[in-house]
Amino acid sequence: MDGILTGLNTAQRTAVTSEASVLQVLAPPGSGKTKTLTARVAYFIAHRQLKPWNIIVCTFTVKAAREMQERIRGFVGDEVAKKLKIGTFHGIALRYLRQYGKHVGLGDNFGVADTTDSKDIVKRIIVQTQSELDPAAARNRISAQKSKGVSAEQFASIVSKNVEQRDFSQVFSLYQAQLKACNLLDYDDLLLVCVELLRSHPECVANVEALLVDEFQDTNGVQYELMNLLAQRRNVITIVGDPDQSIYGWRSAEIKNLGRMKEQWSDTLTVNLEENYRSSGAILHAAQKIIEQDESRPPKKLQATHGIGQRPVLRKLPQARHEADWLTSEVKRMRALTGNMLELSDFAVLLRSAALSRPIETSLGAAGMPYRMIGGMKFYDRVEVKMLLDYLRVIDQPSHNEALARVINVPSRKVGDKTVEGLQREASNKGLSLWTLILGFAQGRTKVTTNLNAPAQRGIEQFVNVVLTLQKKLAAEPSGLYELFAQLQKMIGLQDYLKTKYPDDHETRWSNVEELMALAIDAQVQASTELDREQEAHAPAYGEEAVEESALTAFLANAALAASIDEKAVADGEKVHQVTISTIHAAKGLEWPVVFIPACYEGSIPHSRAEDNDEERRLLYVGMTRAQAMLYLSCPGKSTRQEDTTMSSFLEQPGVSSFFEEHGPSISHAEVQSLAVTLRRKCPDVAATATTTAALDLQEDNYWPLTGEMPFTEAPWQEGAHQNPAVPVFGNARSASWANDATHPSEPIASGFGFTSVRDRFQNLMEEQEEKQSLKLDRLASKHQGGQGPKGKKRQIEGQGSIATFFEKKAKTVEDAQPVPESELPVSLPPHARPLRDISNLNPKSMQWNKPPDKPASLLAHKPRTAPLHKRQPTTCEAVSRATHGSESRTSPTAEVSIDRPRAYHTDADLRLAPASTTSAALPPFKPPASLHTTSMQAVAARGPTLGMRRSMQGWSARGGKR
Numbered sequence: 024m025d026g027i028l029t030g031l032n033t034a035q036r037t038a039v040t041s042e043a044s045v046l047q048v049l050a051p052p053g054s055g056k057t058k059t060l061t062a063r064v065a066y067f068i069a070h071r072q073l074k075p076w077n078i079i080v081c082t083f084t085v086k087a088a089r090e091m092q093e094r095i096r097g098f099v100g101d102e103v104a105k106k107l108k109i110g111t112f113h114g115i116a117l118r119y120l121r122q123y124g125k126h127v128g129l130g131d132n133f134g135v136a137d138t139t140d141s142k143d144i145v146k147r148i149i150v151q152t153q154s155e156l157d158p159a160a161a162r163n164r165i166s167a168q169k170s171k172g173v174s175a176e177q178f179a180s181i182v183s184k185n186v187e188q189r190d191f192s193q194v195f196s197l198y199q200a201q202l203k204a205c206n207l208l209d210y211d212d213l214l215l216v217c218v219e220l221l222r223s224h225p226e227c228v229a230n231v232e233a234l235l236v237d238e239f240q241d242t243n244g245v246q247y248e249l250m251n252l253l254a255q256r257r258n259v260i261t262i263v264g265d266p267d268q269s270i271y272g273w274r275s276a277e278i279k280n281l282g283r284m285k286e287q288w289s290d291t292l293t294v295n296l297e298e299n300y301r302s303s304g305a306i307l308h309a310a311q312k313i314i315e316q317d318e319s320r321p322p323k324k325l326q327a328t329h330g331i332g333q334r335p336v337l338r339k340l341p342q343a344r345h346e347a348d349w350l351t352s353e354v355k356r357m358r359a360l361t362g363n364m365l366e367l368s369d370f371a372v373l374l375r376s377a378a379l380s381r382p383i384e385t386s387l388g389a390a391g392m393p394y395r396m397i398g399g400m401k402f403y404d405r406v407e408v409k410m411l412l413d414y415l416r417v418i419d420q421p422s423h424n425e426a427l428a429r430v431i432n433v434p435s436r437k438v439g440d441k442t443v444e445g446l447q448r449e450a451s452n453k454g455l456s457l458w459t460l461i462l463g464f465a466q467g468r469t470k471v472t473t474n475l476n477a478p479a480q481r482g483i484e485q486f487v488n489v490v491l492t493l494q495k496k497l498a499a500e501p502s503g504l505y506e507l508f509a510q511l512q513k514m515i516g517l518q519d520y521l522k523t524k525y526p527d528d529h530e531t532r533w534s535n536v537e538e539l540m541a542l543a544i545d546a547q548v549q550a551s552t553e554l555d556r557e558q559e560a561h562a563p564a565y566g567e568e569a570v571e572e573s574a575l576t577a578f579l580a581n582a583a584l585a586a587s588i589d590e591k592a593v594a595d596g597e598k599v600h601q602v603t604i605s606t607i608h609a610a611k612g613l614e615w616p617v618v619f620i621p622a623c624y625e626g627s628i629p630h631s632r633a634e635d636n637d638e639e640r641r642l643l644y645v646g647m648t649r650a651q652a653m654l655y656l657s658c659p660g661k662s663t664r665q666e667d668t669t670m671s672s673f674l675e676q677p678g679v680s681s682f683f684e685e686h687g688p689s690i691s692h693a694e695v696q697s698l699a700v701t702l703r704r705k706c707p708d709v710a711a712t713a714t715t716t717a718a719l720d721l722q723e724d725n726y727w728p729l730t731g732e733m734p735f736t737e738a739p740w741q742e743g744a745h746q747n748p749a750v751p752v753f754g755n756a757r758s759a760s761w762a763n764d765a766t767h768p769s770e771p772i773a774s775g776f777g778f779t780s781v782r783d784r785f786q787n788l789m790e791e792q793e794e795k796q797s798l799k800l801d802r803l804a805s806k807h808q809g810g811q812g813p814k815g816k817k818r819q820i821e822g823q824g825s826i827a828t829f830f831e832k833k834a835k836t837v838e839d840a841q842p843v844p845e846s847e848l849p850v851s852l853p854p855h856a857r858p859l860r861d862i863s864n865l866n867p868k869s870m871q872w873n874k875p876p877d878k879p880a881s882l883l884a885h886k887p888r889t890a891p892l893h894k895r896q897p898t899t900c901e902a903v904s905r906a907t908h909g910s911e912s913r914t915s916p917t918a919e920v921s922i923d924r925p926r927a928y929h930t931d932a933d934l935r936l937a938p939a940s941t942t943s944a945a946l947p948p949f950k951p952p953a954s955l956h957t958t959s960m961q962a963v964a965a966r967g968p969t970l971g972m973r974r975s976m977q978g979w980s981a982r983g984g985k986r
């Protein structure tokens with residue numbers, strides 16, 4: 024018991040040990056929902072004596088399934104964890120259909136049509152029927168109908184006389200007929216047919232003792248139905264979810280399912296988790312401010328367990344390419360200011376749509392920063408991988424017309440596209456599969472009417488020979504996947520083909536082939552144990568013989584499912600540090616120390632084509648809550664298509680701006696220490712930070728004016744501006760493009776003002792900005808606090824301003840700051856010693872940022888400033904605030920929090936009274952909570968199996984020892 028409950032908070036324990044049959048655990052991001060679900064599975068096994076093979080755990084992605092299995096393994100050991108049924112809804116449905124599909128008329132060897140297959144089929148039908156529908160839209164519409172449980176026949180029966188609807192109905196019906204003819208099920212069918220099976224044969228799931236579902240807010244209607252049916256014998260159901268993270272409405276996910284569940288089972292128990300273990304308080308405050316704009320949403324409590332940390336940034340930039348350059352320079356600056364404590368892999372760029380990545384890729388590339396894409400080109404989408412899988416599909420299931428048509432002429436066999444189309448039409452007219460037609464032709468049994476020249480005839484014969492040879496090999500050695508691969512690549516001359524066709528990157532492509540071969544080996548090993556497990560799992564319930572699935576069939580089915588998420592780089596165990604670029608959708612459930620969300624403008628987020636603005640807001644919320652320590656949002660004045668933009672309406676709401684800085688943070692060593700605590704890392708010493716900082720061209724985020732205008736350093740007359748150490752070099756000359764920029768003032772800037780350098784001029788601007796900002800904030804703060812003086816004052820920074828304000832100021836000398844010995848630096852509290860902070864009724868003005876107001880000027884080592892920081896005594900409110908946030912300097916005379924209290928002590932009420940001061944000598948060595956685990960990309964990368972395949976993505980050469 025202890026092991027399972029150790030490190031859980033009270034609410035988490037309540038959920039894990041609850042006796043309720045139907046339990047909903049609802050909680051905000053980073054509050055340990057997945058952790059709780061995992062512990063409940065372990066609790067069921069250890070304390071309720073449930074059999075692991077009678078427990079089903081449904082996750083939203085293959086990756087999440089893998090992670091969860093890994094976590095459960097930690098509790099119950101490898102052997103027991105392996106017996107659980109963990110997978111996506113699709114994966115679980117596939118298992119049941121393989122086992123019992125014949126009861127609903129499924130053949131033994133049905134295949135899974137992945138997204139590309141579906142698209143190709145719809146496209147072909149649209150061409151054949153001369154329909155005017157858009158293929159992509161028609162395919163999505165078919166999927167949407169199926170997600171609602173509407174079949175092609177049902178749709179046809181309700182369709183009106185409307186021509187377009189009848190047209191769609193015909194495409195829908197033909198699509199289903201085509202799938203049936205090829206013995207294929209698409210992703211939606213997996214769920215639908217499984218629902219049909221479990222409705223008509225409930226005995227298939229008579230053994231199920233408990234069902235648990237992760238990310239429940241994103242289940243659709245059919246998944247809800249499937250959940251009911253899987254659990255129908257005992258109705259022991261646990262779901263975890265967060266309505267605020269429902270971002271798949273466009274894919275028919277139904278947030279209403281939470282309510283449906285409560286209606287269906289009136290005794291449903293709901294447990295709310297309220298403590299966030301991922302993000303700094305400042306990030307949570309800002310995210311909360313955004314999500315609370317949805318007034319229909321019930322108010323929720325959310326408590327930060329980390330200190331307040333760095334205020335998030337909302338930055339304006341002139342154009343998308345400048346935004347990308349700024350982002351790149353911030354990555355560089357943050358790494359240097361933190362003494363390289365942050366690796367490139369700690370940074371993620373989260374995009375509303377993948378199409379926004381181009382300027383960012385260009386800028387990172389120009390700066391020599393490696394990056395990887397998630398939600399972009401995935402491993403299973405790579406040409407060479409898809410091609411090999413298609414060959415295997417044909418070998419496994421020759422009636423797979425789509426796969427056959429894709430590879431019959433790859434590498435070239437002189438069988439052109441027109442010929443393939445002709446053969447497909449002919450086969451369809453004759454009611455044959457394409458394979459049956461060409462096999463008959465190659466063996467001289469069938470005459471074809473399609474016009475075939477001699478080279479094409481020979482090509483077809485060669486292709487048939489490859490397939491027949493490999494089928495024979497497979498029949499002789501059904502589990503010999505690796506050998507099959509090896510012979511296949513040899514017979515089609517794959518390596519030479521890649522060299523000729525892709526001279527520039529054939530090595531990378533070949534390494535993908537090697538990767539796939541490595542996966543084949545893993546699948547081969549796995550397949551041998553799979554059968555035992557299935558038999559064990561199902562025998563008590565249904566008592567019939569298990570259907571033996573060949574290693575190749577299992578491999579292909581898994582590949583089709585994994586294609587929806589897996590990316591080589593994600594699963595790559597190598598320590599290559601790369602910035603991650605991902606869509607926000609694909610980033611769900613993940614976390615990074617530093618997150619950028621660029622292109623925060625109307626039309627991008629909320630997206631111009633989105634139907635549900637609230638879902639767009641939730642998407643922004645999901646993106647923001649992926650950040651652990653630092654969060655950057657930005658908005659360029661012009662989009663990648665050079666269209667003028669306006670800031671996202673979510674960020675323009677009253678009061679939002681006070682949760683953000685207008686520029687990237689300045690980082691003192693104390694703040695590096697605080698970051699280190701939040702990230703549970705070793706803090707670099709002052710000297711190391713000083714060295715990396717000194718090497719920076721730009722120590723502050725002050726190159727781009729805060730107004731989003733062009734920096735005047737890029738004026739054509741400013742010869743050699745990039746030679747000035749204060750100005751970053753962005754890899755390509757900007758001055759030429761500047762001349763055409765409409766946002767830039769057209770009159771030349773006179774050189775008669777007597778300035779000596781660009782930096783000096785920035786400092787002038789800074790001083791002005793500081794004064795203005797100070798006055799404004801002080802006014803605001805005293806208004807809010809009855810004249811008690813300024814609170815939550817924004818950090819000042821030099822060199823920021825607009826061109827318009829530039830001419831009014833003179834140059835000012837830069838203050839020199841002295842480095843401080845490390846021993847004099849303030850120390851942040853470790854997370855387990857930190858107070859909780861309820862942010863549900865937050866006033867931004869009461870937030871206290873990391874930088875202590877009374878920090879000695881000497882702490883500002885290596886940071887030139889034009890104006891002294893305002894020193895003042897904290898107010899009583901601030902003292903309490905600092906005490907409760909635990910992010911303040913512990914040398915503060917007025918407010919300190921005892922750090923050696925047990926974690927459970929820190930309720931809000933306790934902390935308001937928290938007395939006592941501690942000295943740094945009394946500070947216990949930092950020790951992360953025992954229960955801590957990470958969901959970071961690195962952790963994901965280190966993980967293993969996916970639905971029966973171990974995704975060790977080491978290159979083949981690195982695995983040479985195996986074979």
Ligand SMILES: Nc1ncnc2c1ncn2[C@@H]1O[C@H](COP(=O)(O)OP(=O)(O)OP(=O)(O)O)[C@@H](O)[C@H]1O
Nearest residue numbers: 030031032052053054055056057058300612956957
């Ligand atoms: N009681 C706890 N003590 C310490 N750390 C915890 C605790 N509960 C969860 N965490 C940590 O918080 C982080 C987030 O946990 P988890 O991924 O389970 O959250 P989640 O609610 O599923 O998040 P999301 O909804 O964003 O996917 C993890 O690093 C986890 O180890």
